[in-house]
Amino acid sequence: MPHSLINLATQLQRKEISSVELTTEYLNKIKKQNKKTNSYIFTNEEVSLNQAKKADEIIKKGSPSVLTGIPMSLKDNIMTIDMPTTAASKMLAKYIPSYSATVYTKLLNNGAVLLGKTNLDEFAMGSSTLNGYFGETSNPYDTDKIAGGSSGGSAASVAEDTSIYSLGSDTGGSIRQPASYCGVVGFKPTYGAVSRNGLIALASSFDQIGPIAKNVEDARIVFNVIKGKDEFDMTAFEIPRTTRQNPVIGIDEDSIQKIADKDTLKVFEKAINACKKLGYKTVKINSKYDDLYIKLYFVLAYAExxxxxxxxxxxxxxxxxxxxxxxxxDFIRKTRSEAFGDDVKTRVMFGNYMLSGDNMKKYYYKALKIRHDLIEDYYLNIFNKCDFILSPTTPTAAPRKDHKYSSVEEGSLPNIFALPANLIGLPSITIPFGMSSENMPIGIMLSGKKNFDNALFTVAKNFEQYSEHKSLDIK
Amino acid sequence: MSKYNLVVGFETHVELKTKTKIFCSCANEFGGEPNTNCCPICLGEPGTLPQLNKEVVKYAIKAGLSLNCKIPQEMSMDRKHYFYPDLGKSYQTTQSSRPICLEGYLTLDSGKKIRINHIHIEEDASKLVHDSKNIYIDNNRGSTPLIEIVTEPDISSVEEAREYIEKLQAILRHIDVSDCKMQEGSMRCDVNISVHKEGEPLGTRTEIKNMNSISFIEKAISYEYDRHVDLIENGQKDQIIQETRRYDEKTDSTESMREKEDAQDYRYFPDPNFFVLKIEPSFVENLRKMLPKLPSEIKAELIEDGIDEKAADLLTKYKNVSDFYLEAKKYGDNKIIATYILGEIFRSMETEEEKENFDIKITAEDLGKLSLLQKENKITAHIAYSILPKMLKEGRPHTAYLTKEDLVSVDNTEVDKLCKEAVDAMPQAVKDYKAGKEKAIKAVVGYVMRATKGKANPSYTEQKILELIQ
Structure with a gap:
């Protein structure tokens, strides 16, 4: 049983262990483990231990929150005033922000302890965490395999227990896909549920910060701390409380059968069985926009x-x-040529192409219109039949680092199930649910209607009971 | 020459005088120590997001309402992209697809309406200071709020262009949304110019950017008009190309900027950091109710009150003057106050700016009371005019300068006697007057004025003398 947030919070509050002890233990573990996985870009013992000391004082005074003294990590595209924030880019390799992200401030106000900043694809552009300026992150289950991305460092750190939880960001699956590859829980909230202030923007109408944790309850606790309206983000708002009795689960069987591999389908079969055990009714659903997700994402997200x-x-x-x-x-051209990696350059060129001259009408505005139609279709068609959508998180378990995709579109398939939630702004969660024949984690994904984050957590917890996932136990 | 019509349109940038910038809480002040009013948001640092200043929305709506615009119920913000050191984010947040105000107009004295296509809100760029080697960036101006007022090409003469800008300044100052100081850059104009023959389609237009003086605007329009007409007359019409030009005041001519800007693709698209913003009609109606009287309305009232049109124009041209006048009027005689302001007080002010500021040492109440004394014949105009310069200079109230003697008006029987004496003493002047030289009567009046040391009422005196000689 890995260290969960709840267990440790209880131990801290009973003073069986101090936050300084816990933090020291984790910092030491990072030193050892980072050589294998490279989950972290940066740590600063002094900052972490100072925060731990403060947390211990709060606990001594008897006014802790559940997060007080718990060591965690942040994806390195989330602004931290006391540690560099690099976005894994040469461009910001030495950048220390002049302010902290709203989510970090909220965590600190709850006595959280920041262990360090986790690795990602440069500017979160990627799904492998192989292309950052500070090197690759490896999957803790098998270091020849990718951790996924772009929040690969965050997912790997939670999986290998070098942090209790982490915050990642999800633009097109960037929390859920690596969480699934690394066998942990990853949650992308409703768009606007969490402030984006201090998140280095990737595609602003898609980006959301969310928790990566060891179980659904931990993720829920963290989400409840970081969510909410923010004077620094006009798109952030307070989501309402929601519940759903006897939920109906929608499954797009045809496309899942077509895309997912054998191991994944096997695990997914167990998820369908879990529906039966839980007494949840299932219905077949399909979206007529299936084959457009990736295209829409390319045009709209790359433009942003x-x-x-x-x-x-x-x-x-x-x-x-x-x-x-x-x-x-000339100065700007040279700076950007020297500091951006190829993946960033590709996206910038592609995105600007979509916005240039006549392409604006031909591609960008057309895609914007289809995005609108897609949202309408989801609500009129799919959410008319079901409350939650169930699918595998990814079509396969984590591939090898040297796996080559034959086309750009094929390279996007790992995010195919995750994309609709970003295009539509839905809450979506991945739960580790079983293991592949190579003993790699496989996750299932549940998505709900906008604002139904709370209800989604409840349903996800129920599914979690039937998980056959095997956690790592790294000492 | 006049067989070509001039067609002019304006795009006018106006700095709003809200307390804070458009997307953050930094002070909206510049000119001070460089880079003291800025924060991560207006510097465009990674991870920052805009928060739209509600005051900016209010100010822009007020401007729109006073220019007879429609205020749509929804507006959105867009990004305009270009790389330049004055723009930290490399895009300007502005409005292109759904601006805050639509379809208004400004009425000229002739009754002609200059249509406003739309007004949009946007952020200003930072200020660049160049020296021979370097470019320095002062971010105090970065992300300060602007409105851009875009007209249809309805202006057809240099005079109308001047009147449009002057009226626009007066309106925006009256509703207190901007200083509109062209010399300081709080109002800047891009002017579109084309010429065509009556009945023919509009010619190719050129745009003169960033004009900061009305007289330069007049000169630039004249120059461009001549240039276009000359080219057409010389069969070189194709040399008039749609381009951006710059006015050079030293040579009094325009030159092509030949910058990439003409080919620039700004890649406008909706800024995803804003949802579509709803504007409640009740919010607009409240602003409409709170709008002060506009210069045109005040002017109409002044004319109704017996002030002549030219004087009414001058009194409403500058907000501070009009405010002062309306206040002084409460304590005295409107016509006499008008003569004080447009005469003695304006004479003490050399520049337009002084009139704009209207920073005088006399209070409106004191000036009003002085006019009342004159109106009630307790003092003469002569005396009022003799003490006004002292009041302006020293700032003491009028009572400090009036002697007992001044306050006693001259007995009319005494004046009657002096009038008779004057007619007798000046037969030549009387003869001249009767012969048709109307001015000659002034000499006779002057006799009485001298004898009373200016205390006689000149109009009464003139009336009396005329009675005597007829």
Missing amino acids: MASNMGRYTGIGFGYHTKSSYIDTD
């Missing part, structure tokens, strides 16, 4: 990415070219 990446010019902050330049344009 290209726009959001504009600020990295070397002028105000971050890396700037050391070579000579003729004018401002």
Whole structure:
């Protein structure tokens, strides 16, 4: 049984262990384990231990919250005033933010202890955590396999127990896909449920920060702390409390059969059985926009990415070219050429192409319209029949690092089940549910209607009881 | 020459004087120590998000209402992309698809309406200071709020262009949304110009960017008009190309900016950090109720009150003058106050800016009371005019300058006697007057004024003299 948030909170509050002891133990574990997986980009013992000391004082005074003294980690695209925030890019390799993300402030207000910043794909652009400036993150179950991404460092750190929980960000599956590959719980909240203030923007209308944790209850606890309205994010709001009695579960059997591999289908079969055991009615669903998810994501999300990446010019902050330049344009061009990796450059070029001249109408506005139609279809068609959608999280377990995809579209398949939640703004959670023939974790994913985050947690917890997942036990 | 019509449209940027910037809580002040009013948000640091300042929305709606615009119930924000050191995020947050105000107009004195296509809100760029080697960035101006007022090409003369800008300034100052100081850059104009023959389609337009003086605008329009007409007359019509030009005041001519800007693709798209923003009609109606009287309304009232049109124009041109006048009127005689302001007080002010500021040492109440004394014949205009400069200079109330003697008006029987004496003493002047030289009567009046040391009422005196000689 891995260290869960609830267990440790109880031990801390009973003073069986201090936060300083716990934090020291985790910092030592990171030192050892990071050589194998490289989950962390950066740690700072002094900062962590100071926070732990403060937490111990709060516990001594008798006013702790459940997060007080619990060591955690943050994906390195979440602003932390006391540790660098690099987005795993040469562009921000030495960047120390002048402010903290709202989520970090909220965690600190609850006495949380930050162990360090976890690895990701550069600027969260990727699904492997192989392409960052600070190297690859490996899957703790098998270091020849990918941890997934872009929140690969966060997922791996929770799986290998170098943090109790972590926050990642999910733009097109970036929390759920790595969480599934690493055998942990990952939750993407309703769009707007958590403030994005201090999250380095990738695609602003898709991005959400969410927890990666060892079980559904831990994720729920963390989510309840970080959620809410924020004066620094106009799109953030207070989600209502929701419950759903006798939920109906929608399953798109046809597309799952078509895309998922044998091992995944086997685990998924068990999830369908769990529905029966739980007394949940299941219905067949299908979306007529199935084959458009990836295309929509490419056009819309990449356009937003290209726009959001504009600020990295070397002028105000971050890396700037050391070579000579003729004018401002030349300076900016050299800076960006030298500091961005290939994946970032590709997306910036692709996104700007979508927004340029006539393409704006031909692609961008067309995609925007289809996104709108897709949302309407989900509510009129799919959520008319069911309350939650069940699917595998990914079509396969974590692939090998050297696995080559034959096309860009095939390369996006690992996120195919995750994408609708980002396109529509739905809450979505992955639960580790079984193991592959190679003993790699396989997850199932549940998504609910917008604002039904609470109800989704309840249903996910019920499924969790039937999980045949095997946790790692790394000492 | 006049066989070509001039067609002009304006895009006017106006800085709003809200307390804080458009997307953060930094002070909306600049000119001070560089880079002191900025924060991660207006610097465009990673991870920051905009929070739309509600005051900016209010100010823009007020501007729209006073320019007869419709206020749609929904608006959205868009991003306009370009790389330049004055723009930290490399995009400007502005409005292109759904602006805050639509379809208004501004009425000229002739009754002609200059249509407003729309007004949108946006953030200003930072200020760049160049020296021979470097570019320095002052971010105090970055993300300060602007509105851009875009007209249809309805202006057809240099005079109308001047009147449009002056009226726009007066309106925006009256509703207190901007200083509209062109010389300080709080109002800047892009001017679109084309020419065509009556009955023919509009010509190719050129745009002169960033004009910061009305007289330069006039000169630039004249220059462009001549340039276009010359090119057409010389068979070089194809050399008029749609482009951005710059006015050079030293040579009094325009030149092509030949910047990439003409080919620039701004890649406008909806800013995903804002949802579509709803504007409640009740919110708009409340703002409408709170709007002060506009210069045109005040002017109409002044004319109704017996002030002549030209004076009414001058009194409502500057907000501070109009405020002062309306306040002074409560304590005295409106026409006399108008003559004080437009005469003695304006004479003490050399520049437009001084009139705009109207920073004088006399209170409106004191000036009003002075006018009342004159109106009630307790003092003469002559005396009022002799003490006004002292009041303006020293700032003491009028009572400090009036002697007992000043306050006693001259007995009319005494004046009657002096009038008779004057007619007798000046037969030549009387003869001249009767011969048709109307001005000659002034000499006779002058005799009486001298004898009373200016205390006689000149109009009464003139009346009396006319009676005597007829």
